[in-house]
Amino acid sequence: MALPRPTALVDRRVAAITALSVVLALVAAVIAQALQALIALITNLAFHQRVSLDPSSPADHALGAWVIVVPIVGGVIVGLMARYGSRAIRGHGIPEAMEQVLANESRIPLRMTFLKPLSAAIAIGTGGPFGAEGPIIATGGALGSVLGQLVRVTPDERKTLLAAGAAAGMTATFGTPVSAVLLAIELLLFEYRARSVIPVAIATSTAAAARIALVGAAPVFAMHDVAAPGAEALCAYVLLGALLGLASVAITRALYAIEDGFERLPVHWMWWPAIGAVAVGAIGWLAPRTLGVGYENIEQMLDGELAGRALVVLCIAKLVSWSISLGSGTSGGTLAPLFTIGGAMGALLASIASSALPGAAIDPRVGALVGMAAMFAGASRALLASAVFAFETTQQPMVLLPLIGGCAAAYFVSCLAMPNSIMTEKLARRGLRVPAEYAADVLARVLVRERMSTSVVTLAAERALADVRAWLATGSADAQHQGFPVIDAGGELIGVVTRRDLVGGECSEDATIGSLVHRTPIVVTPDRTLRDVADDMIEHDVGRVVVVERARPRHVVGILTRGDLLRAYELRIAAERHAHVARPLRARS
Structure with a gap:
């Protein structure tokens, strides 16, 4: 077996x-x-x-x-x-x-x-x-x-x-x-x-x-200690994250619109990076902070040294310079520019909120950090990586709660407003399907005993082929199956025959069913998962497996087919259908 x-x-x-x-x-x-x-x-x-x-x-x-x-x-x-x-x-x-x-x-x-x-x-x-x-x-x-x-x-x-x-x-x-x-x-x-x-x-x-x-072990972005946020401040940071999520959607769309614009240029793509660099140089002349990596800009935002008009200029200039340059097809990264743009937006919004709600203790430095992470979370859909990255680069434990709240809000808004991310839009345009959700395999959660058919139609090994063919011709319900376990006189499994084995070939009408068995039967015990069965079906190229007792591996207790595997997905489909049609919960009177 x-x-x-x-x-x-x-x-x-x-x-x-x-x-x-x-x-x-x-x-x-x-x-x-x-x-x-x-x-x-x-x-x-x-x-x-x-x-x-x-x-x-x-x-x-x-x-x-x-x-x-x-x-x-x-x-x-x-x-x-x-x-x-x-x-x-x-x-x-x-x-x-x-x-x-x-x-x-x-x-x-x-x-x-x-x-x-x-x-x-x-x-x-x-x-x-x-x-x-x-x-x-x-x-x-x-x-x-x-x-x-x-x-x-x-x-x-x-x-x-x-x-x-x-x-x-x-x-x-x-x-x-x-x-x-x-x-x-x-x-x-x-x-x-x-x-x-x-x-x-x-x-x-x-x-x-x-x-x-x-x-050394010093954090990349040194940041002075911040206080734990209160309830009002935390709500403000979550709202800030949602706004940055909207901004990330707009920036992603703008970037790919610029890429599409370069595609329409009547010059070879080899020259596009140089054309995009004209904007980089011109903007860099007017706003030198936009040139290069700019990690020092991030550090100054987190220290509160950049504020007001300087933040506005940096945010707009960096966004235009980066999007045109990256859209031209040059070689570069996205994390640092998005952090700079998001940090500037976050600091500005937090400063406005702090002035409007002086009692909420909203810290523009935390706003900058939340803005950085939320921008990347919304653009890339890397929710957990974005929040933890901002924490690890500053080593500020008090910012974890604002970070996860702001990044989750940005992620939520981005998923609602945009089917693809800044990472996957290009791949989707090329026809690639990028997995966006990871869930436990339904087949790995369902046991064989839950889906097997216990009403097994078996054929005796000594039975004549002519007799079985006559039985198949009656068209009875039991004769509609595509495969049949074959058992010996003692009721023990010896193999499986398919309908094709029974009705096709050159076999004599006097042949016995047992003589048609040419391969070891593929069996499974009731405590295995459907994932095991699916793997076994593929490896052995069979459409059904016989279920046997673990203690008696030749005693048939059920059968499982490919159709049974597919029907196991009814659980997932039913759950998703229920989620779509479920009405809002109401309090009981």
């Missing part, structure tokens, strides 16, 4: 993938620091005409109007790299990684491990208004994918390595291991399973340790 394979949450393969993830995380941590050093080097060369690896801001340049030329030069170089290197370097990294997971078994070409970070460093170092996180995530993912192609792994294991590399790269940049795991789950893994989450979590822990060893 062929019983279903035993299932386990983890096995030795998981241990092997975890070991590979640790090595991958160490490499990703070094590359993350190297990429940031490269960005600093290019920034110093382009804006300050010096050779240095020390971080510097392009806003402090002394180029005057010549600053407009710097991003254009970077755009030309990125366009050439995309044309003659790989077109895949265009964009902000995460959607491209998602596409490889969904459509290409997580296979990313080796050249992407150096083309993507190099192109991003050039784009950002020459003033592109992006963050380094997207390219680093894409590079870490590419490393994991390449490793998964060099060693013998399954597509699922390669996806896990890709996600581990991406999460390790994010952790090495920001020191945010928990949010990196959550981001991997929400945007790359499309599942929550022990065999995928464990390697990713170990990889982020390793990358965090490597980052501490290289640069």
